[in-house]
Amino acid sequence: MIVASAGHVDHGKTTLIRLLTGIDTDRLPEEKQRGMSIDIGFAHADLGNGQPVGFVDVPGHERFARNMLAGVAAVDFALLVVAADDGVMPQTVEHLAVLDLLGVAHGAVALTKADRADAARIAAVAADIAALLAPTGLRDAPVFPVSAIDGMGMEALRTHLALAQRGRAERAQNGNFRLAVDRSFTLSGAGLVVTGAVLSGSVAVGDSLMLSPAGLSARVRAIRVHDDAVMQAVAGMRCALNLAGDIGREDVGRGDWLLAAAVHAPVQRIDVRVQTWRQADAPLLHWTPVQLHLGAAEQSGHVALLEGKAVAPGEAAYAQLVLDRPLPAFYGDRFILRSQSARRVIGGGMVIAPAEGGQRLSRAARLARVRALDAPDAGQALSALLRAEPLGIALPDFVQARNLTADEAAQLVSGMDIILFQQGDGTLALDGGYWQALLSRLPQALAEWHALHPDAIGPSDALLMQRLRAQARPEVLQAAIRWALEQGVLVRDRRLLRLPGHSPQLQAADRELLARIEPLLRAGGLRPPIVGELAAALGMERDALLAFCERIGRLGYLEPVAPNRYFLSETVAALAAMADELARASDNGEFEAAQYRNRTGIGRNLTIEVLEYLDRAGVTRYAGGRRRMAG
Numbered sequence: 001m002i003v004a005s006a007g008h009v010d011h012g013k014t015t016l017i018r019l020l021t022g023i024d025t026d027r028l029p030e031e032k033q034r035g036m037s038i039d040i041g042f043a044h045a046d047l048g049n050g051q052p053v054g055f056v057d058v059p060g061h062e063r064f065a066r067n068m069l070a071g072v073a074a075v076d077f078a079l080l081v082v083a084a085d086d087g088v089m090p091q092t093v094e095h096l097a098v099l100d101l102l103g104v105a106h107g108a109v110a111l112t113k114a115d116r117a118d119a120a121r122i123a124a125v126a127a128d129i130a131a132l133l134a135p136t137g138l139r140d141a142p143v144f145p146v147s148a149i150d151g152m153g154m155e156a157l158r159t160h161l162a163l164a165q166r167g168r169a170e171r172a173q174n175g176n177f178r179l180a181v182d183r184s185f186t187l188s189g190a191g192l193v194v195t196g197a198v199l200s201g202s203v204a205v206g207d208s209l210m211l212s213p214a215g216l217s218a219r220v221r222a223i224r225v226h227d228d229a230v231m232q233a234v235a236g237m238r239c240a241l242n243l244a245g246d247i248g249r250e251d252v253g254r255g256d257w258l259l260a261a262a263v264h265a266p267v268q269r270i271d272v273r274v275q276t277w278r279q280a281d282a283p284l285l286h287w288t289p290v291q292l293h294l295g296a297a298e299q300s301g302h303v304a305l306l307e308g309k310a311v312a313p314g315e316a317a318y319a320q321l322v323l324d325r326p327l328p329a330f331y332g333d334r335f336i337l338r339s340q341s342a343r344r345v346i347g348g349g350m351v352i353a354p355a356e357g358g359q360r361l362s363r364a365a366r367l368a369r370v371r372a373l374d375a376p377d378a379g380q381a382l383s384a385l386l387r388a389e390p391l392g393i394a395l396p397d398f399v400q401a402r403n404l405t406a407d408e409a410a411q412l413v414s415g416m417d418i419i420l421f422q423q424g425d426g427t428l429a430l431d432g433g434y435w436q437a438l439l440s441r442l443p444q445a446l447a448e449w450h451a452l453h454p455d456a457i458g459p460s461d462a463l464l465m466q467r468l469r470a471q472a473r474p475e476v477l478q479a480a481i482r483w484a485l486e487q488g489v490l491v492r493d494r495r496l497l498r499l500p501g502h503s504p505q506l507q508a509a510d511r512e513l514l515a516r517i518e519p520l521l522r523a524g525g526l527r528p529p530i531v532g533e534l535a536a537a538l539g540m541e542r543d544a545l546l547a548f549c550e551r552i553g554r555l556g557y558l559e560p561v562a563p564n565r566y567f568l569s570e571t572v573a574a575l576a577a578m579a580d581e582l583a584r585a586s587d588n589g590e591f592e593a594a595q596y597r598n599r600t601g602i603g604r605n606l607t608i609e610v611l612e613y614l615d616r617a618g619v620t621r622y623a624g625g626r627r628r629m630a631g
Contacts, residue, residue: 007081008089012112021045025057044226047162074197078107084117101348105137114145171236176260177201180295213266218245255297266326269355276347278314289340353401386431457556458498462618494569590626
C-alpha cells in the first residue's frame with residue numbers, strides 16, 4: 001500500500017510521517033535549513049502486517065504544487081493532515097481537490113498539533129473537515145487527533161493504517177509494465193537509478209524496458225523495494241531500478257516513463273473524461289490552455305471539448321487533450337488540469353484512449369467512439385466500440401489503449417463474437433453479427449445486379465465491392481466473397497461472379513460470333529491478336545468487330561485489357577497467376593514491370609497494358625514504381 005500525505009504548509013506532514021516510520025523525508029539541504037518540504041519525500045514502515053507500507057510526503061506550499069502533484073500520481077490511501085490550531089487552510093482545500101479528482105477514495109485525516117487545542121476547538125475543526133470531505137470520495141475518512149509532543153493518537157492512527165493495508169485487495173498484476181519516474185540519479189559502482197510507482201504489470205531483473213517518450217532502451221540490472229534487493233517488482237509498489245544500456249542520467253528525469261517496449265507509443269492527442277473542480281472560479285471553455293499533470297509528468301496543452309462549448313464548475317464532459325509534446329497515456333490513467341499559469345486547479349479526469357491514429361474523425365464520430373470506450377471492462381468497451389463503428393476497428397489500437405498483454409488480448413477476443421481480418425501489418429476486428437448481415441447482403445446485391453443486367457455473366461469482384469463499399473472495408477468484402485464462393489453461395493464464372501441459378505442468355509448471332517473469336521484468342525496464348533488482326537482473320541470490318549467486343553466485354557464474356565485488345569478470362573487468370581508467383585518469390589512481396597515482362601515474355605508495351613489492367617481490376621496495386629498483389 002502506498003500512502004500519500006496532503007495538506008497545508010507547516011501542518012506537520014513530515015513530522016507525522018517521521019513518527020510513523022522513523023524516517024525523515026526532508027532530504028534536501030534547503031529543506032533542512034528552512035524546515036519546510038520543497039520536494040516529494042519517501043519513507044516506509046512495517047506497521048505489523050509483515051509487509052512495508054510506503055509513504056509519500058508532499059510539500060504543502062503552493063509554490064511547490066507541481067512537486068506535490070508528482071507525488072500523488074499513484075497512491076492507494078490519502079492521509080490528509082490538518083493542524084488543530086489553524087484548521088482548514090487554502091492548500092488543505094486544494095490538496096483535497098487533487099485527491100478527489102484523481103479518484104482517491106480511501107484515506108484518513110490526521111488532526112495534528114492537538115496538544116495546542118482544547119476539546120471544543122478539536123470538535124469544531126473536525127466538523128469543518130467533515131463538511132469539506134462530504135462531497136468527495138473521502139467522505140467516510142475517520143479523523144484522528146494526534147500530537148507529536150506526547151504521541152497522543154499515534155497508536156490509533158498506526159492501527160488504522162495497518163487495518164487499511166490488511167483490508168486492501170492486492171492490485172491486479174495485469175497489463176504491461178509501466179513505471180512513472182519521479183527521481184533519477186547515479187550511484188558510484190551502480191550507475192543510473194530511477195525511482196517511481198509501478199502502475200501496472202511487473203518487472204524482473206534482466207528485463208528490457210523502453211524509456212518513453214524518448215524511445216531509449218534499457219535493461220534492468222537490479223531492483224530495490226523499500227531498500228531491499230528483490231528480483232521482481234509489481235503494480236502497487238514503489239521501487240528503484242538500476243538501469244544499464246545506452247541511457248544516461250541526462251536522458252531521464254521526472255515525468256518520464258519506463259515501459260514494456262510493446263506499449264511505447266507516445267501521443268499528443270488524448271481522448272478523456274474531464275471533471276471540473278466544483279470550486280473553480282470559471283467554466284472550462286473549449287480550447288482552454290492548461291497544464292496537464294499525468295503520472296509524474298507536467299505538460300502544457302489545450303482542452304478541446306467534444307460536447308458543448310463550456311463545462312461548468314463541478315460538471316463533467318468528454319474532451320480531447322491536445323498536448324505540446326507527446327507522452328504515453330492509457331485507459332484509466334488519472335490526471336489533473338491546472339491553469340496555464342499553474343496557479344490554480346481547474347479540474348482533472350481520466351484517460352479514455354489515445355486519440356491519434358490513421359483515421360481523422362468528425363467531432364460527432366469522436367464523441368461516439370469515446371462514449372463507447374468509457375467502460376471499465378475491456379470486453380464491454382470493445383463490444384460497444386464495434387457497435388459504434390460497424391465497419392470494424394483496428395484491434396492493435398484498442399489493445400494498446402487498454403494496455404493489454406498479448407495473452408490478455410487473445411483471451412479477451414476468444415470469448416467474444418468477433419471476426420478478425422488481416423489489415424496490412426495489423427488486425428481488423430468486426431462484430432460477428434455485422435459479419436453475418438454482410439454475408440446475407442452479398443447474394444442480395446448480386447441478385448440486384450442480375451436484374452439490371454440479365455444478359456451479363458455478372459460483376460467483377462471490384463464492381464460488386466464498389467456496390468457494397470459503404471457497408472464494409474475492402475479487405476472485409478474480399479473475405480466475404482471468398483467465404484461465399486467456398487460455400488457455393490456465389491459462383492466464379494470467367495473471373496466474374498454470379499448466383500448459382502443465373503444463366504445469362506446471349507442472342508444466337510452473338511453466341512455464334514463469340515464462338516468464332518474464342519479459338520483465335522486462345523491460339524494466341526498470352527499474346528492474343530489485337531482487334532484489327534481478329535477482324536482480318538474473321539473477314540469483318542474492324543469497327544464493327546470493335547463495337548461487338550466492347551458490348552460483349554461489358555457483359556463479361558471478354559476482358560478489355562486495352563482499347564484494341566480483348567483477352568479471354570482464362571488468359572487474364574494465367575497472367576494474374578504469374579504476377580502472384582513473382583510477388584511470392586520476392587522478399588517484400590513486390591515486383592517490377594521488367595521482371596513481369598521477362599516472366600511472361602509478352603513484350604514491353606503489352607506488359608504495361610496488362611499490368612495497368614490488373615491494377616484496374618483490383619488484382620495488383622501499384623506504388624513507388626513497383627507492384628504487389630492487392631488481395
